[in-house]
Amino acid sequence: MPYVALVNVLVRDYDEAIAFYTGAFGLELLEDTPQGGTKRWVVVGSRTGGAGLRLALATKEAQLARVGTQSGDGVAFFLHVEDFDATVERALAHGAVATEEPRDEPHGRVIILEDLYGNRWDVIEPAGDAG
Numbered sequence: 001m002p003y004v005a006l007v008n009v010l011v012r013d014y015d016e017a018i019a020f021y022t023g024a025f026g027l028e029l030l031e032d033t034p035q036g037g038t039k040r041w042v043v044v045g046s047r048t049g050g051a052g053l054r055l056a057l058a059t060k061e062a063q064l065a066r067v068g069t070q071s072g073d074g075v076a077f078f079l080h081v082e083d084f085d086a087t088v089e090r091a092l093a094h095g096a097v098a099t100e101e102p103r104d105e106p107h108g109r110v111i112i113l114e115d116l117y118g119n120r121w122d123v124i125e126p127a128g129d130a131g
Helices: 014-026 061-066 084-093
Strands: 006-011 030-033 039-043 052-057 075-080 103-105 107-115 120-126
Touching: 006 014, 014 039, 014 084, 030 120, 052 107, 084 107, 084 120
Parallel strands: 006 052, 075 120
Antiparallel strands: 030 039, 039 052, 103 107, 107 120
16 A cells, blocks of 8 residues: 655755754654765654655755745644643754644644744644544
């Protein structure tokens, strides 16, 4: 059965992106393989499932212009968490920016956070069996 394995995310710097996504969102560094020169194959995600993020170094003018705006001004990513308050606190301490107050929805507790590049994330602690 087909499934989405990776989502490409343009970044300014591999190491700052790794530090942010592992520190703020608790993702794991799954792969960091040199590919010659400054190019690396870098993936962060969860070993327990879901699509990983392939951190792609923006090097061309068009790519640099898209860092943080790959989805326009909409939410780009959805992160399901088990401990909403701890995740939000950790993310904010690592430089994420809340664009709203947390809210309770039928599908769970939700907040939109912007990552270090301005990409918008729905951070969700699913309600009951909604996850």
